[in-house]
Amino acid sequence: MSFALPSMTVSQMFGQRTIRPLTAAALGGIAFIQDRLIAIDTIKGHLLEIDPISDNSKILNPHQVKEFTDVTGIAVWEDTLWVTRGNTVYRCQMNALGLEHFVTLPYPAEGIAVWESTVYISCQKLGYILIYESDGRKEITRFYAPGVGQENLTVSQDTLWVSDRTEQTVYSMDRATGEIQFSVLTPFDSPTGIAVHKDSETGKESLYVAYASEEPYIRDNPNADPNHELTYRDRTFIHPLYYHYEPEKRYALSNGYLIEMSYAEEIAPLEEVYLTDLEWRIALPSETERQKVKQVEPIGLPFTEEVIDGQRIAVFKFDTLTPGERHIFGWKATLEVRGIKYRITPKDVEDIPPVTPEFASRYLVDDDELAMETSIVRRAARDAVGSETNLLRKMYSIRNYVYDELSYGIKPYIDTPDVVLERGVGSCGEYVGVLLALCRLNGIPCRTVGRYKCPPNGELQGIPLQPDFNHVWLEFYIPNFGWLPMESNPDDIGNAGPYPTRFFMGLCWYHIEIGKGVSFETISSQGVRLTKEDIPLGDLAINHIRFTILKELPPF
Structure with a gap:
């Protein structure tokens, strides 16, 4: 028939x-x-x-x-x-x-x-x-x-x-x-x-x-x-x-979706505080080869925008935050997001120029409690690459070494890479910390990116979806090619290799890129940035994240 x-x-x-x-x-x-x-x-x-x-x-x-x-x-x-x-x-x-x-x-x-x-x-x-x-x-x-x-x-x-x-x-x-x-x-x-x-x-x-x-x-x-x-x-x-191949840019795009993402903070402190001249900064979604920001609007309260290292930041200002005061504020963005996969081989990077001093001063240093001076982290950096000199092979080797040494586990806080390597279990943020430390010690510039993934259910369109966790991954830099994405832990499937490389130089449509190389969220009072030792953000407010998949994007 x-x-x-x-x-x-x-x-x-x-x-x-x-x-x-x-x-x-x-x-x-x-x-x-x-x-x-x-x-x-x-x-x-x-x-x-x-x-x-x-x-x-x-x-x-x-x-x-x-x-x-x-x-x-x-x-x-x-x-x-x-x-x-x-x-x-x-x-x-x-x-x-x-x-x-x-x-x-x-x-x-x-x-x-x-x-x-x-x-x-x-x-x-x-x-x-x-x-x-x-x-x-x-x-x-x-x-x-x-x-x-x-x-x-x-x-x-x-x-x-x-x-x-x-x-x-x-x-x-x-x-x-x-x-x-x-x-x-x-x-x-x-x-x-x-x-x-x-x-x-x-x-x-x-x-x-x-x-x-x-x-x-x-x-x-x-x-x-x-x-x-x-x-x-x-x-x-x-x-x-669907796919679209850009041979000169060395990547191919695939299916994507029009997504509405909302991020809002609800002031609900564990202990009441009094803060003056408060500025609350939240990074906005990035504009990339695979992610197009169609619209951004405020939630609850208006914000102004700053640009830090090319990244858009929403700034919410409060003259005072007094005990008992409550607010909801944040942003809603409409995004076109597609899958991307780069095709770069070790042979392509054999004759790349050295990293510039500017990049070295920003992306080869311990600027985020990476414990790069500890013996266990330095030994891991040596063991991960051995005698390899090719930058891309070094990245493969470091990733596989970290996957061999760590297994995935959720924790309420992030330990430094020396503690994580000793323990052998890490969250996505701890995987990123170890990867950053080992890459930077081996002369590979890298930075953190994230911060959320849309629940990967493309068929659930028009339905509010909430992610279970926040998420971070990283980007590494190859001279002449630029910044390339690499997932933190999802490709560590736990069978001692060979590990898939689906997210090595690739991201699927449900990865939402926010705040490349900058803090996702910070607060300052009277011009002084407050740290987690001063006031942890989680003690001051409850965040609310919602995704709505509006429709699948048409073919290219």
């Missing part, structure tokens, strides 16, 4: 719609046969034909479900269907679906793509994408797998597209050489399948990605007391992937 399509093209009909087949548990590989969308449900063994408008689907293999159970990758070339199941690759005719053995690998084969007589097969445990000749069934060559997770494949003309489940990334590779051209972050986690659709009228190609994972939800169980309980359910869908 095929679905009758109206006069619009499939790409026009899809639009920005998320496709959610009603009965699917875990979609794996996906493919297009002209305008027909085909997908495999890995758990149920259903080979589905899906209507992208209504989510209606039909099982194409009603008599071969057992044979297709645990299939992870599919590809179609002409009238032949290719699938991966376990260690084996099979092929069959689309109108018969009787699986014929093609090749067996020593380890599981996850993804597959076919172009004419060339077959591409991904194998996570081997760490390679294997290339076979379809008629002779012989391996022609192999490419290094670009990521560390299970990968699925599709191919279009000269490009091999690779989606990596752990990396949350799609790679564009030269299908003849295996060279990575660029990569983009997917807007959702756990991408499990990828396909290219070519518009029959315009010839334009579009990428679609399948996702599969579990999500927690609160279940109403009338047999329990209390009757609400936490449990998990399958989460699987298909969504278009």
Whole structure:
């Protein structure tokens, strides 16, 4: 069965719609046969034909479900269907679906793509994408797998597209050489399948990605007391992937959202205070390659603006703050935020100029209780890089060293890097402190950035969302290239490596950049900045943070 399509093209009909087949548990590989969308449900063994408008689907293999159970990758070339199941690759005719053995690998084969007589097969445990000749069934060559997770494949003309489940990334590779051209972050986690659709009228190609994972939800169980309980359910869908590559700037942008963010302080001191000539500064969202500030307006009270090191700061002024006095004040910003991923290699930074004295005086010093003079931190800085001299390899080595030495844990306060290294457990802010100290001791300028992440639920549009925690990460500086982002702890997945690099020189759409290299929030009285030893901000006011995802941004 095929679905009758109206006069619009499939790409026009899809639009920005998320496709959610009603009965699917875990979609794996996906493919297009002209305008027909085909997908495999890995758990149920259903080979589905899906209507992208209504989510209606039909099982194409009603008599071969057992044979297709645990299939992870599919590809179609002409009238032949290719699938991966376990260690084996099979092929069959689309109108018969009787699986014929093609090749067996020593380890599981996850993804597959076919172009004419060339077959591409991904194998996570081997760490390679294997290339076979379809008629002779012989391996022609192999490419290094670009990521560390299970990968699925599709191919279009000269490009091999690779989606990596752990990396949350799609790679564009030269299908003849295996060279990575660029990569983009997917807007959702756990991408499990990828396909290219070519518009029959315009010839334009579009990428679609399948996702599969579990999500927690609160279940109403009338047999329990209390009757609400936490449990998990399958989460699987298909969504278009948009990208825009800037080769000269070495980055690619991907899907994004229009987001409204509010940050407000509510004066509610633990102990009443009397302050005169009070100035309360709160950093405003930054304007970056991936983040555009469309509008900023005050909440509660008006503010003036200052610019410090290129960063916009909202300044709220009070003649006096007296015991019993209460206020709400802050800002609301409307932002366009997209994913960004830079593509810079160690070879690119071999002949960079040295760091200028100005940068050294600002970004190579201990200006934030980094304990850079302590023996444990200095020893860690030496051990992290060894004899490496390439700046980018040093950054990789420092990040991996910190991930090896630390595990993630939430704390109500931030200890200095020497204490954190001794303890072996750190929050995101403590990861950042250790990374800053080790980078600066190795001559790499770096700075802190944050301060919040929008809850990463792009489908929950128009609903107020509150983040559970604040969050910080860092940026490091490469002469001739500029500031590059690096997450603090989310890529430390705790398996002793290899660690994903999805957020090494990359940020997803839900990262909100506020206050690069400057304090997010400070207070001063009579011109003197107050420290946490004077009055901790948390003892003086309660902050309220709200995000509302307004809509997904259109394609580029």
